[in-house]
Amino acid sequence: MRYFFHIAYQGQYFSGWQKQPGVKSVQEVIEQTLSKILKTPIAINGCGRTDAHVHASQFFFHADIEKEITFDLLYILNKALPYNIAVFDIMKMEGKPHARFDAVQRKYDYFVHTYKDPFLSTQSSFYQVNNLDFDKMKAVVALLPQYKDYRAFCTHPDKYEHTICNVMEAALFVNPKGDRFRFHxxxxxxxxxxxxxxxxxxxxxxxxxxxxxxxxxxxxxxxAAKLSLPAHPTGLYLSKVTYPYLNLAPRTEFIHGEATQWILL
Known part of the structure; x- marks a missing residue:
């Protein structure tokens, strides 16, 4: 029987989602925990591959579990996993839906703060810059849905069959003080x-x-017109994943709550 798991994780202490030799990954921690609870080896497939130190406020993976689950797996799994991985829902699925290949839309949010704040240091990227021209930034963000080929905006483009991406939304938000902003x-x-x-x-x-x-x-x-470095991984969140048959609201508060008032530019 195939199950979908709806989760979130803080990525700062992981070397990304995907299992890799010699490093700590979200996938490996969950697989080891599930295998121990169910007393059988469990392999999982995630909806994407976040980089090291990148967060996910909504993420899905699927697993095939043959034995019938006769106990509260959601409760036990959350008790066994570390504090920075949360499981919200476990859903029994019909057929063989795929957490990665069936996703039709993924949303990301990137947070920046321009003043030093120890309480934001693991949730947002710190760039000590003043007087950013938000009007110019808004103008280039508006270009993104107008173009399809993002070859100049990736590492190792030749490893892909193609570099076409259907960007459906792109927006810039700022807080009332203008010292924090969010790219969506x-x-x-x-x-x-x-x-x-x-x-x-x-x-x-x-x-x-x-x-x-x-x-x-x-x-x-x-x-590339000019050499540029990728922004820091901290501050980037996979924030929403949508399927033709599954469209759950995210459960986390940092992005989707009302603690910060974000103004659309």
């Missing part, structure tokens, strides 16, 4: 480090180091 993007798929590369270029635009025309030329020519 939704697409059917994302390439390696794509959002962090976009974010790095967005910061360059805000600082006056990259013009609107140079940014757009990268979308047109598929070549």
């Amino acid at each position: 993007i939704a697409s059917n798929r994302f390439l390696g480090k794509m959002i962090r590369i976009i974010m790095g270029k967005l910061l360059m635009v805000g600082k006056g180091e990259l013009s609107f025309d140079e940014f757009e030329s990268e979308l047109i020519t598929l070549k």
